[in-house]
Amino acid sequence: MTDSDTLILVNLKAYPCDPVEIAEACATVADDTGARVAVAPQAAHLAAVADTGVETWAQHVSPVEHGSHTGSTLAEAVADAGATGTLINHSENRLKLADIDASLAAAERAGLETCVCANNPAQSGAAAALGPDAVAVEPPELIGGDVSVASADPAIVEDSVAAVGAVDADVDLFCGAGVSTGEDVAAAGELGATGVLLASGVAKADDPEAVLRDLVSGL
Template identity: 50%
Template sequence: MLVINFKSYEQGFKQAETIAKAAAKYNAVVCPPFTLLRELSTLATTFSQHVDPYEYGAHTGSIIPVELASIGVKGCLINHSERRVSKDHIEKSVTLCKKYGLTTIVCAKDDKEAAEYAKFGPDYIAVEPPELIGGNVSVSSARPELISDTVNAVHDVNGQIKVLCGAGVKTGEDVRKALELGACGVLVASGIVKADNPEERIKELSSPIRDRYS
């Protein structure tokens, strides 16, 4: 699985449709800003960058699962390093997302956090060391043991949960290494969204995943 997080990069807004169409072509997931969710959900598999654990009610500014599902969103990121939330928030969000058929990716900073969050039963856990996010050194190169340790820690709790990794992923080789270490895919942001040619980068990064799972 290749997950493309647009964050709030200017390039993500300006090239949203182009990136989404390329993502669909190579079976990748896009996580655009909230204002683009409805539009891009008609073009590609679309996840929200955040979700709040509420039903309808007096929850000003909240992003609620029932409405995400109603506009065609297929899943959510939860607890990204730039949008950290409490354990209670994570657990309740996973539960509500399941109720409305949304796939969940819970982000963790290390293998210990990942093991804790695995108890909540998300579909995926993504390990992303904060110090490497947005940089040019991939987690699979700088801290390869973190990926394998996280896979083992998560599967000790729940063998059904799949593990992703992110932070500094820029090349197909970065992805290949991550897969060899036990991850089933990667989260990428600036490596695609800020690339000179996002479609070519999506093709490159998705290639090892397609080769592994085709």
């Protein structure tokens, strides 16, 4: 990857890390290098993370509007807290097809950038048909592991790029699972991805800033 628009999205999931410390490291590395680095914390930490100045994403928005929806993650509330984008249908928070569509509508209503996650090329193409800004292919069996999707299963990335491009050339294809080094980022770019999603490589690191500097070296 050589494009500074390429996204490195750090999903903090529910890891026991300090979201503000990681957000500050991401903001520092983004400022120093011009790389696009974003953080997706727990919903309750969105405002604190956004206050660091880093690009902030939600991990999920619910397929609802304002109203009687206890326990939901309202897209407008996420945007008010400072998020500018959201994941939808992450492998660890799968939705029904109609709910992916309604979550996309909610995110668009709130002005959020959208990335729908998928397991494989067929799902990637189907997700692209719903018109998100991006689709992220993340093979569930590689999530949380040490081997990056781009080296363990390059065909899944290339085939997802093709599947998404065949449906809608305006939809970006990101990839994720096991990404933790600049080499992994470079390999993903060579396969046609314009962004990477990663979690454990940064959230579990002793020195998140050092990992981030290595990651952006692959752009």
